[in-house]
Amino acid sequence: MQRSILIFFLIICVFLFFVSFIKVINAADNRLVKLRKKIAVLDQSLSLDKTKRADIEKRIFLIENHIKQANVLIINNQNNINDKKLKLINLKEKQQQLKKSLFKQRQEINRYIKTIFLMGREPYLKLIFSQQDPKLFGRMQHYFQYIMKANLARLDQAEQTEQALNETKATLLVEKKQLERLIKQQEIDLKKLSNDKQLKDQLVTIISTSINEKSKRLVDLYKNEKRLLALIEQLDQESLKFVQSQVKSFSLMKKQLLCPFNYINYDQAIKNLAMLRKNKPVFIPIKQGSPVQAAYYGQVVFANQLKGYGQLVIIDHAEGYMSLYGYNQKLLVSKGQWISAGDLIALSGQGSEGIGMYFELRHNNQVVSLKDWCQKINLA
Known part of the structure; x- marks a missing residue:
């Protein structure tokens, strides 16, 4: 009686330890999921910041080119x-030179006019006192008239030149004012x-600072993820060792394995049930999309498309035992995953033999008879 109580107590302790162990693993998994969500959000935010920075840097490059062009225009x-x-x-x-020349020419003209005037006013008196030939006086008078006409012509030309200079000056002043206004506007635009x-x-600096901070946070999160994955791996290994120590060896599971399907039609299955007695694979005609269950505890070593088998799952049960599940339309497990007896691993599909599933059991790569291993099949 005491021995039974002790065994029961030990079983309860083992169960409670296993439950607490599973809780620790689940908590670590939940932390990993949350951590990966944070990583995804931060990574997306980091990508957006980098995109913004690249866009702003591109705009800065264009602005710098405009500034260079504006500076060149201002200098020109x-x-x-x-x-x-x-x-x-x-x-x-x-x-100034022209004004001086005009002033001198006007003085010369005035002097010539005065001289001619004086010569014309008292010509005879001058002839008497000078005792010169009258013809010479006439020639002198013509000479002064010629010089005066030449000076008047030069004076007229100088006045025209002065007018042209004034017009040129006015044009230059207008152009100078226009250029000054243009430079003023260009300086405003440049500013x-x-x-x-x-x-x-400044915005690039702010974004760069944000990128650096987020990059550091992301590195820390990846480090945390790595540590958490290592912890989960350690917990999984310890859990695996514990489960393996509690699970029966596959060789002891004769007549106890779960069938990978629930119910099949008797008329459709009767022919295939005869295959259970032979060392051959079995094709079970079940409805497409039916759940396919794992026959026993083990590790998925293959979960992919394989020619001749369709979507195939292979589970390693240790000690050289393997179970194969083929002709599936959808796989629900992945390679490396540990599963328990009865876990849903796929949805049935169809193969070369029709709608249904392919199932076989192997030991040391040899097909074994299923009738010695599977529980009684549920027939509808």
Whole structure:
């Protein structure tokens, strides 16, 4: 009696230990799921920040080009203004020289006019006192008239030149003012571009700082993920050792294996049931999309498409035993996954023999008779 109580107590302890162990594994799995969600969100945010930074840097590049072009235009216009200022200075000097020349020419003309006037007023008196030939006096008078006409012509030409200089000066002044207004507007535009570039530079700095911080956080999260995966792997190994210590050896499961299907039609299955007595695979004609269950505890070593078998699942039960499940339309497990007896591993489909599933049991790569292993099949 005491022995039975002790065994029962040990079973309860083992069960409670297993339950607590499963809770620890589930908690670690939940932490891993949450951690991966954080990683995904942070990675997406990081990608958006990098995209924004690239876009802003592209705009900054364009702004810098505009600034360079604006600076070149301002320099060119400033050079044009300087040229026009120099031309205005030269014009002013020419005007001063021209004014002096005009003043001298006017003085000369006035002097000639006065001389001619005096010669014409008292010609005879001058002839008497000078005792000169009258013909000479006439020639002198004509000479003075010729000189006066020449001076008047030069004076007229000088006045025309002065007028042209004034017009050129006015044009240069207008152009100079236009260039000054243009430079002023360009300087305003340049200031706006510089301010825009400064703001974008600040924004790039902020985004870069954010990217660096998020990158560091992402690295930390990946490290946490790695540590958590190592912990889960360790827990899985310990759990596997514990489960393996509690699970019966496959060789002891004769007549106790679960069939990988629930119910089949008797008329359709009767022919295939005869295959259970032979060392051959079995095709079971079950409805398409029916659940396919694992016959026993083990590890999935293959879960993929295989020519001749369709979507195939192979489970390793240790000690050289394997179970194969073929002709599936959908697989619900993946390679490396540990499963228990009765776990849903696939949905049935159809193969070369029709709608149904392919099932076989192997030991040391040899097909064995299923009648010695499977429980009684449920027939509808």
